[in-house]
Amino acid sequence: MKPAPFRYADPGTLDEVLTVLSSEGEGAKVLAGGQSLLPLLSMRLAAPATLVDINRVPGLDTVEATGDGVTVGALVRHNALLHDDAAARVQPLLARATANVAHPAIRNRGTTVGSIAHADPSGEMTSVLALTDGSVTVATPSGVETIGWRDLFVGPLETSIHGPAVVTSAYFPALPARSGTAFAEAARRKGDYAVCGGGVVVTLDADGRVAAVRAAYISVGLTPEVHDLTDAVVGQPADSADWAAAGELARTLVDPDTDLHASADYRRLLVGVLTERTLAEAAAEALGGMA
Numbered sequence: 001m002k003p004a005p006f007r008y009a010d011p012g013t014l015d016e017v018l019t020v021l022s023s024e025g026e027g028a029k030v031l032a033g034g035q036s037l038l039p040l041l042s043m044r045l046a047a048p049a050t051l052v053d054i055n056r057v058p059g060l061d062t063v064e065a066t067g068d069g070v071t072v073g074a075l076v077r078h079n080a081l082l083h084d085d086a087a088a089r090v091q092p093l094l095a096r097a098t099a100n101v102a103h104p105a106i107r108n109r110g111t112t113v114g115s116i117a118h119a120d121p122s123g124e125m126t127s128v129l130a131l132t133d134g135s136v137t138v139a140t141p142s143g144v145e146t147i148g149w150r151d152l153f154v155g156p157l158e159t160s161i162h163g164p165a166v167v168t169s170a171y172f173p174a175l176p177a178r179s180g181t182a183f184a185e186a187a188r189r190k191g192d193y194a195v196c197g198g199g200v201v202v203t204l205d206a207d208g209r210v211a212a213v214r215a216a217y218i219s220v221g222l223t224p225e226v227h228d229l230t231d232a233v234v235g236q237p238a239d240s241a242d243w244a245a246a247g248e249l250a251r252t253l254v255d256p257d258t259d260l261h262a263s264a265d266y267r268r269l270l271v272g273v274l275t276e277r278t279l280a281e282a283a284a285e286a287l288g289g290m291a
């Protein structure tokens, strides 16, 4: 199928983008990498009256990594973030999760911020925003606001952002000291959306014992989910903690649905297996960092 007819605008500044979005009203959509929006148009699952292409807007294609965290501009492609060493040093989950996003051709064009704005509960980067307690910066005609992930994701493909607005960047805080991370997923073919997946952060105390465990999951709920698994393993030595118990706890906390791709039981099983595996990996990394 071909998309329904639409108007196209490619303003050269952020102010002009907001002006066009305001004048076009609810029928207008921001176009970034087009890797989610254009398939929806082609299948006629969306029919916006106007596409407002932000690709000519300067200043949105930078990754800024400081000791506090990583700010990813709205036009940073998945592939650029995947290979950004400074960002990976500050927040390793960015590269680890991005490596699982789609295929190279899609990563060359699709943007990290676009995948967050798209709010697909199977999107890896939604879970990284949640797991790191991140936020987005949004420009509107009345000013700029920051929205934390908890207030951002409302439902599948739905955020709390309405009206004329452009997400200009996403912010991913750095890891706490003595932390390790891992990300893993199960997909029918590499590059496909995950049947189930997620990332973990394990934080140790100064004696190498488990102090905090957080895990985030994709493709198990209507929005990315974060669960605190600390209680299952707190105080245990990181090299011999009962990660299976943490995986078991995670299984009890999720409530996945059955769909064409997998049953709820299978997804719950995957949550347990992936959690146990990634926690052991993240703990080993945290211990390695203390050596």
Ligand SMILES: Cc1cc2nc3c(=O)[nH]c(=O)nc-3n(C[C@H](O)[C@H](O)[C@H](O)COP(=O)(O)OP(=O)(O)OC[C@H]3O[C@@H](n4cnc5c(N)ncnc54)[C@H](O)[C@@H]3O)c2cc1C
Pocket: 029, 030, 031, 032, 033, 034, 035, 036, 037, 038, 039, 074, 100, 101, 102, 103, 106, 109, 110, 111, 112, 113, 114, 115, 116, 117, 118, 122, 123, 124, 125, 165, 166, 167, 168, 191, 192, 193, 194
């Ligand atoms: C075959 C295939 C496989 C894929 N597999 C995966 C996968 O495994 N994991 C995954 O996460 N993604 C996957 N994707 C999607 C891909 O990651 C997209 O790049 C991403 O979801 C959207 O980014 P985009 O820049 O292409 O956004 P677009 O397609 O341009 O936009 C998507 C939506 O977000 C809105 N939007 C985009 N940017 C902004 C902004 N700055 N401000 C406000 N609204 C904005 C648009 O209006 C639109 O509603 C896949 C895509 C394809 C075609």
